[in-house]
Amino acid sequence: MNLRRRFYKSIGMADTQGGLEVDIKIMSEQESSRLRDESRLTGFCDTFSVPSSVQELQSIAKEMWAKGIPVTMQGALTGICGAAVPNGGHVISTEKLNKIIGHETVGDIAIVALEPGVRLSELLEYCSHNAAALSGRTFLPDPTEKTATVGGMFSCNAKGPNSPLHGDTTDKVLGLKILLTNGSVLKIHRGDCVFDKDGCDVPELGRICFADLSKIGCAGKGPAFVHEGSDLIDVLGGSEGMLGIVTELELELEKTAPEIWGAMFFFFDKDEALIFAQAVEARFEIENDTGVYLAAEEYFDTASMKLVNEYKKEVTLLKSAPDFPPFAKSAIYLELEGESADKVEAELSELLEMFASYGGGEDDTWAGSDAEEIEKFRLLRHAVPEAVNTELDRIRQSDSRICKLSTDFETSEFSMRETERFYSAALIDRGLKGVVFGHLHSRRLHFNIIPECFAEYEKGRALIAELARAQGEQNSCVNWENGIGKMKKDVFSILAGSRRATAETIKHFFDEKGLLNPSNML
Ligand SMILES: Cc1cc2nc3c(=O)[nH]c(=O)nc-3n(C[C@H](O)[C@H](O)[C@H](O)COP(=O)(O)OP(=O)(O)OC[C@H]3O[C@@H](n4cnc5c(N)ncnc54)[C@H](O)[C@@H]3O)c2cc1C
Structure with missing residues (x-):
């Protein structure tokens, strides 16, 4: 069954471009592959959609949230901890949001802007196709699974064998657009929002407060690892889609060794x-x-x-x-x-x-x-x-x-x-x-x-x-390395200690009503 519905721009939806026709499909047996990822964990949901533009995605998500329906984001479903496996509500797939918007070189730095559904293989292909313009620069972190999307890789902070030398996916994210559950779009660049000892000012949301972040010396990405000096991008990276929907990324490209x-x-x-x-x-x-x-x-x-x-x-x-x-x-x-x-x-x-x-x-x-x-x-x-x-x-x-x-x-x-x-x-x-x-x-x-x-x-x-x-x-x-999702929550509880409460505070600040990727990590 395919419910064809019309959503209209409403007050407060500033980023939605007019009336949009979007497909909301009822989950069916034929689509059951959308209910599991490479962990083989199988979930459930009522409906799903595959928006073909960011505006459409925003329109759907806001409509769902307005009705109190939780949304689970999906990239290529190559994750191995069940993070993209739905636990009810609505599923949004980024499979059609696969546009590489363009690249820019500034001095020694090359940046590519792209939608979240671009696969790693497509990004690498783009870099080799534009090798002359990019002076041979490419995306260096290699989580080995080339069908993964950049949105999924950022959300899991994917990394590969070469991470000690070349870093992880989040390290290469210089800019980001994220749709928040309050309907606004957070646009940030590295360095814009850095946590001080007792919190961070987050555009569109206000200040997130902590008692004292100066004593946390534990390096890592994602909401469990926030500390004094953390860039907000490093907290959103590895957050497994729990804090906002990534709608655009700017990634740093670097030279490969000769x-x-x-x-x-x-x-x-x-x-x-x-x-x-x-x-x-x-x-x-x-x-x-x-x-x-x-x-x-x-x-x-x-x-x-x-x-x-x-x-x-x-x-x-x-x-x-x-x-x-x-x-x-x-x-x-x-x-x-x-x-x-x-x-x-x-x-x-x-x-x-x-x-x-x-x-x-x-x-x-x-x-x-x-x-x-x-x-x-x-x-x-x-x-x-x-x-x-x-x-x-x-x-x-x-x-x-x-x-x-x-x-x-x-x-x-x-x-x-x-x-x-x-x-x-x-x-x-x-x-x-x-x-x-x-x-x-x-x-x-x-x-x-x-x-x-x-x-x-x-x-x-x-x-x-x-x-x-x-x-x-x-x-x-x-x-x-591969995230917590739904498969490793018990392990996370054992290992994270007080950092679990930190992650909870951040989740509550970004998504008080639990409307995004319910049941991940916490
Ligand atoms: C054989 C194999 C080997 C692998 N090897 C590695 C490895 O070496 N290193 C490694 O790090 N991983 C590895 N992985 C795991 C996997 O490839 C990565 O976790 C990858 O980052 C997931 O990307 P995806 O597009 O498939 O995301 P999905 O599995 O679809 O989703 C992953 C998470 O991202 C969220 N998400 C997706 N898109 C968005 C968005 N637009 N906004 C917000 N949240 C979003 C989802 O909700 C979910 O929480 C491997 C997997 C396989 C199958």
Whole structure:
């Protein structure tokens, strides 16, 4: 059923351009893919819409809010924590809001303005198409899932393997337009609104007050991490659509390094791999006068390599990539960036020598520097979570209550070796299957449990809560990579401590009536 309705501009809707005809559709079985994201959590809603202009979006949202109907925003639904999964009310998809408005270069800086539904792949394509005008600048954060939208990436503060070197999505947001639940549009640029010790003046809303933000020294993005000196853009980034609807972004584009090398090192022993990785990090931290930088340092355990070897047989893009060698117990992928081929190659030779001291040889290494080879390495890395999700779909055929079970804590106080051991031992101890992979350099190892039945799923959930408690006891500040959404709220409660109340204050200030993305995070 398709309800065709006419909404009209009304008093106080200054940004709506006259009478607009918009489609509000009743949620139906055929559209049920709109009820879940990559976490496989399934929600419910009454109606949905796919506006084709920002004015239309504003008109729909305001009409819903005027009736007290909550709105859940959706980008490409690639999120893995259920943040875009509706919990009743109305769903707005940004799939047609995919216009790249244009770019501008000011001195050394290039900025692109775009609508929230532009996908990362489209943005990268735009940058390569306009390479001459942009002097080769592009969008550097790489959350690996290229179908994600920029609105979704900002709202989850998406980041990828290269985040220690190139930052996260929010870091690149220089300007923003956000529709607030009071119907006004907040237009801000970086530096316009910065929190002082006891709050921040927010245009269109007034002052948000806190008792004392000076003692909070915990870095991060999103409403749980606000502190004295936080830019409002960094509080809105990672807020999972709970504070306002992003209608336009201005993103900073940057130059890629002239020389990039990727190298995969295979190990007979996983402990060796993690010791090697520690030595690599130390080398780049201490002796970094080489003009060569460590852009990514990724770990693969035995189970993740096995899973990818099976998965890649079915995936056209991956068919030309070699299989992970059967002897390998673990692998480390390094990506190096530098000014010149000579320098990067010299550094790579040093790393090969280091690798030899761990018993490795050239035959246990893959390396490449052209764009296609680098892309293949990155695809192999991205194949791990994709393969896990494919497994999950297979398992869900026998029990659809099973959803994704993963951790993405950023742990500063445990070494990655300790963390890996901790995760692997937990799997053995509980008799569960899973994979450990991810970003060593930024201290975010991903732990994915693959349950075979609902009883194992429940066991896995309990295990993740236990791991969160253990992290919370050891770390004064735990950050995370893929958001909280609806799947990780219990973990958030354990880890966030008093920062949960801070997030609540911010949510209440922006959306007192709970009209946006209900049930996320809090
Ligand atoms: C195989 C795989 C690998 C992945 N790897 C990574 C990774 O390495 N790093 C990483 O960070 N993530 C990763 N992800 C997760 C995901 O790609 C990111 O979270 C991405 O940012 C989500 O974008 P999306 O467009 O799909 O957003 P959605 O999932 O649709 O939505 C995400 C959130 O954004 C909100 N939102 C969307 N648009 C708007 C808007 N216009 N205004 C306000 N709120 C909005 C939604 O309400 C929701 O809260 C991976 C996912 C998959 C499937």
